[in-house]
Amino acid sequence: MTRHSNLRPDVHGEDHAIGPADAPVTLVEYGDYQCPHCYRAHPIVAALRKRLGARLRFVFRNFPLTESHPNALHAAEAAESVAAHAGATAFWRMHDAIYQHQQDSDDALDDAHLVSYAADAGADPTAVRRDLESETFAERVHGDFASGVRSGVNGTPTFFVNGLRFDGDWTDPDQFLSALEGAATASGG
């Protein structure tokens, strides 16, 4: 008998979501901004979003592995700060920027770089820096992490397709796409 891990809690209003709320497929990623596997997953998710268009809603939740990735927590807090100060569109610009820059250099995700990506994304850099210093969004990030633990996240990235953990091979775009297509068909999309 296999245990089926389910998303807990389900997608809610505080989540960072892109795509229609009534899309037949919701893909949730628990990710770490400093994780090299998440870096690899980023363009794969972008291609799936393009391919499925309005049939897909994508949600990102934070799962920073802080012992392995010392900058992951601040990167997540910086993205949350951008969302709070400059809105959802800016959040996704920041999200993309962090992954695009992840492999630039060893210090690509230090506070100075994070603040500059935040400014490019359209947020007030002073406010973002202040939020990092006072750890304003640490609790929010921890809340995502705790929900991931309860949902059965077992590494980063972990994906959930319509609430069920995807244990297939996300590095195989065809397999990933067919899982999403299958979920779309099952829910009448």
Add this chain to the structure above:
Amino acid sequence: MSNHASLLRPGTPAPDFTLHATPDQSVSLSEFRGRSVILAFYPADWSLVCSDQMALYNEILPEFRKHGAELLGISVDGAWCHAAFAKDRHLHFPLLADFEPKGAVSRAYGAYREQDGTSERALFVIDGEGVIRWSYCGPVGVNPGADGILDALDEMKRNPAESAP
């Protein structure tokens, strides 16, 4: 909930053991009487970083401790190997060496893989009385995560005297 027929089941007293945690330090299960213990058997040190079960549990440690539970990792790797692995991954909980006689504790818990000569990926939650309250054995290649452990700890808080189903 097991794919392994001999895995010790809930309600079974947890076999006591004494294993090396470091080359000059040993840990006995009975030392933890009165507290909950999570035993995480795993096949080997040095698996992939981001999906590594022990690295994940290291991050979740505060959550386990909030539930009053101590975490012990167990594999057949030797104490020096564990020491290097724990240092590299900054692990903040003991890794026990089921090394001599090899796999004896894993066998006692029904969590030994004869074909590979390693521990299974098996989890046990043990209550303060030393009784197994939850056990799970998953596929060797899949990190089981921690949701089952936390659900079991929650269930123990709700029903302190009864065995979990």
